[in-house]
Amino acid sequence: MHAYRTHTCGELRKKDVGTRARLSGWVNRRRDHGGLIFIDLRDHYGITQCVVEPDSPAFATVDKARSEWVLTFTGHIEARTEDTINPDMPTGEIELRIDEASVQGTASDLPVPVFGDLEYPEETRLKYRFLDLRREKLHKNIILRSKIISSVRRRMIDQGFMEYQTPILTASSPEGARDFLVPSRLHPGKFYALPQAPQQFKQLLMVAGFDRYFQIAPCFRDEDARADRSPGEFYQLDIEMSFVTQDDVFAAVEPVLHGVFEEFAEGRKVSPAPFVRIPYEESMLKYGVDKPDLRNPLIIADVGSVFDREDVAFKAFKNKTVRAVPAPGAASQPRSWYDKLEAWAKTEQGAAGLGYIVFEDKDGVLTGKGPIAKFLPPEAQAELAKIVGLKAGDAVFFSANAKKDRAAALAGQVRIKLGRDLGLIDDSKFEFCWIVDFPMYEWNEDEKKIDFSHNPFSMPQFDREKFLALDPADQDTILGIKAFQYDIVCNGIELSSGAIRNHDPDVMLKAFEIAGYKREETEVKFAGMLNAFRYGAPPHGGTAPGIDRMVMLLAGVDNLREIILFPMNQRAEDLMMNAPSEATLKQLRELHIRVVKPEKE
RNA sequence: GGGGGCGUAGCUCAGUUGGUUAGAGUGACGGCCUGUCACGCCGUAGGUCGCGGGUUCGAGCCCCGUCGCUCCCGCCA
Numbered sequence: 001m002h003a004y005r006t007h008t009c010g011e012l013r014k015k016d017v018g019t020r021a022r023l024s025g026w027v028n029r030r031r032d033h034g035g036l037i038f039i040d041l042r043d044h045y046g047i048t049q050c051v052v053e054p055d056s057p058a059f060a061t062v063d064k065a066r067s068e069w070v071l072t073f074t075g076h077i078e079a080r081t082e083d084t085i086n087p088d089m090p091t092g093e094i095e096l097r098i099d100e101a102s103v104q105g106t107a108s109d110l111p112v113p114v115f116g117d118l119e120y121p122e123e124t125r126l127k128y129r130f131l132d133l134r135r136e137k138l139h140k141n142i143i144l145r146s147k148i149i150s151s152v153r154r155r156m157i158d159q160g161f162m163e164y165q166t167p168i169l170t171a172s173s174p175e176g177a178r179d180f181l182v183p184s185r186l187h188p189g190k191f192y193a194l195p196q197a198p199q200q201f202k203q204l205l206m207v208a209g210f211d212r213y214f215q216i217a218p219c220f221r222d223e224d225a226r227a228d229r230s231p232g233e234f235y236q237l238d239i240e241m242s243f244v245t246q247d248d249v250f251a252a253v254e255p256v257l258h259g260v261f262e263e264f265a266e267g268r269k270v271s272p273a274p275f276v277r278i279p280y281e282e283s284m285l286k287y288g289v290d291k292p293d294l295r296n297p298l299i300i301a302d303v304g305s306v307f308d309r310e311d312v313a314f315k316a317f318k319n320k321t322v323r324a325v326p327a328p329g330a331a332s333q334p335r336s337w338y339d340k341l342e343a344w345a346k347t348e349q350g351a352a353g354l355g356y357i358v359f360e361d362k363d364g365v366l367t368g369k370g371p372i373a374k375f376l377p378p379e380a381q382a383e384l385a386k387i388v389g390l391k392a393g394d395a396v397f398f399s400a401n402a403k404k405d406r407a408a409a410l411a412g413q414v415r416i417k418l419g420r421d422l423g424l425i426d427d428s429k430f431e432f433c434w435i436v437d438f439p440m441y442e443w444n445e446d447e448k449k450i451d452f453s454h455n456p457f458s459m460p461q462f463d464r465e466k467f468l469a470l471d472p473a474d475q476d477t478i479l480g481i482k483a484f485q486y487d488i489v490c491n492g493i494e495l496s497s498g499a500i501r502n503h504d505p506d507v508m509l510k511a512f513e514i515a516g517y518k519r520e521e522t523e524v525k526f527a528g529m530l531n532a533f534r535y536g537a538p539p540h541g542g543t544a545p546g547i548d549r550m551v552m553l554l555a556g557v558d559n560l561r562e563i564i565l566f567p568m569n570q571r572a573e574d575l576m577m578n579a580p581s582e583a584t585l586k587q588l589r590e591l592h593i594r595v596v597k598p599e600k601e
Numbered sequence: 602g603g604g605g606g607c608g609u610a611g612c613u614c615a616g617u618u619g620g621u622u623a624g625a626g627u628g629a630c631g632g633c634c635u636g637u638c639a640c641g642c643c644g645u646a647g648g649u650c651g652c653g654g655g656u657u658c659g660a661g662c663c664c665c666g667u668c669g670c671u672c673c674c675g676c677c678a
Contacts, residue, residue: 176678
């Protein structure tokens with residue numbers, strides 16, 4: 001007989017009755033009836049009830065066992081009597097009658113109990129992560145993560161992609177997030193950087209002729225955390241393809257994402273491929289964000305024209321961008337509901353206010369009520385109702401601002417809040433869409449200059465010769481240029497960002513020049529890539545869906561720590577391993593590093 | 602860097618207008634219990650009320666500061 005087990009704790013069934021079996025696992029739960037002791041023994045695969053009576057030679061050992069001790073039990077599998085069968089357990093028809101027991105490991109009092117699903121403080125859970133990981137929910141989430149990643153790999157390989165590894169110790173990337181730096185021992189004063197993404201490497205792979213690349217790639221960015229953004233490190237399904245148009249990339253990625261989501265949806269609906277494509281500008285108008293949650297049925301409308309009518313005298317909205325968010329059925333809400341929303345808009349969104357009109361049926365005529373309704377004569381109210389699509393019993397909220405972007409953004413936040421507060425979001429669905437035609441550049445108000453709005457490596461949607469001839473002073477034209485740049489969004493979460501890349505060195509130099517980088521500067525910063533593009537570069541493009549966010553969506557959790565094995569806390573500390581920690585003097589000396597701590601005030 | 606929320610037993614939480622010895626449930630430990638599966642019953646231990654200062658005859662409660670956790674903004678090509 002094997003030293004530790006003949007079966008796992010999840011596999012014994014009625015057909016095994018009479019078998020002599022050996023099980024090893026943790027004490028999930030102990031029930032002591034004086035003479036009779038039940039132990040639920042748990043391993044990765046399941047739980048099996050084991051029972052011992054005082055006449056067994058194993059009784060003394062079992063009697064002293066406590067929660068989470070690791071034990072090995074040997075005995076015969078017996079059928080449970082009709083009235084003691086537990087239909088809630090896969091192994092509930094049988095039990096193991098213990099006649100040999102040995103202790104493989106004892107356990108101290110538990111700071112986090114494994115049995116049960118009581119909430120525990122995040123700090124304790126992180127410090128004792130190995131205990132937390134034994135708990136049913138987290139254990140299940142991590143298994144789900146593994147299965148999702150396997151499925152992704154299989155689907156990518158089936159589509160002719162190959163997985164390649166790219167360096168972890170590499171060069172600092174000149175754009176984007178803050179880098180993690182690694183000091184070089186051999187080169188005093190010089191540093192490697194951890195990759196923010198394998199962006200340049202995957203493009204170089206295309207230049208090297210590998211055609212269809214993917215990698216479950218670790219990415220490192222030294223930026224502050226959020227609930228859906230790990231501090232420091234995360235994983236992307238990094239993808240790049242040669243000789244492709246935007247549509248080819250979509251056609252390659254859609255079946256993978258759709259397939260994976262269908263596979264793990266467990267009854268939830270997944271929007272069919274091809275996914276809806278929404279131009280950036282349309283998304284900003286209708287949803288007020290570039291990552292719309294399409295489960296939310298509300299559509300924002302531009303109603304500036306209504307407030308600019310000569311018969312409308314509401315000065316606060318004149319000559320401004322005014323966006324309207326419908327609130328179907330909200331007429332029945334009490335005044336306090338509207339007051340609360342306005343307070344939310346002012347405090348949390350920094351809005352000047354949040355105007356609204358409630359529409360009711362008055363003798364067959366749709367009539368507006370509320371603080372600003374009186375500024376709109378019946379004709380203007382009718383026009384408003386028509387544009388927004390309002391009926392009696394609905395309300396409408398207004399977001400007005402001299403700056404178009406600000407008006408759109410507040411409307412977007414109002415739309416999200418109304419969708420939630422009015423219970424309009426069906427959480428049994430996964431709604432995918434592509435956001436396309438992102439602007440290539442944007443105006444940086446602080447520095448009064450033109451910036452890349454997203455990925456500086458994207459190909460502009462502009463005639464090559466005309467692009468090369470652009471005068472940086474021609475701001476209107478430049479700010480109107482779109483890029484072959486696209487995002488995948490699911491349920492209001494940005495899953496990935498991608499682009500058809502700029503593989504033309506002249507266009508690239510020009511693109512950076514427009515964003516304020518001198519040609520010589522670009523030549524130095526992107527020497528590797530520019531140089532490669534001068535030796536025959538294929539047109540190429542790709543994208544990089546976030547693995548962690550995919551798993552979050554499929555696991556139905558709203559925090560990354562529920563789907564990552566050993567996460568750091570919000571301050572980027574690993575409480576279990578004590579990272580970061582100080583280096584020894586010897587280590588620092590070898591690295592030619594001297595620590596200068598910030599002065600405390 | 603900024604803003605919000607939270608901080609009372611290992612854990613989840615209660616604690617009245619500032620007033621006697623700070624409670625409950627759960628977990629731990631001990632006892633009883635031969636069919637439980639959130640077993641049951643009885644008992645015991647367990648507290649710097651995050652920390653420091655202040656107001657007061659008296660502070661878990663009020664004030665100031667500070668620390669920790671968390672969520673958000675900035676940031677994340």
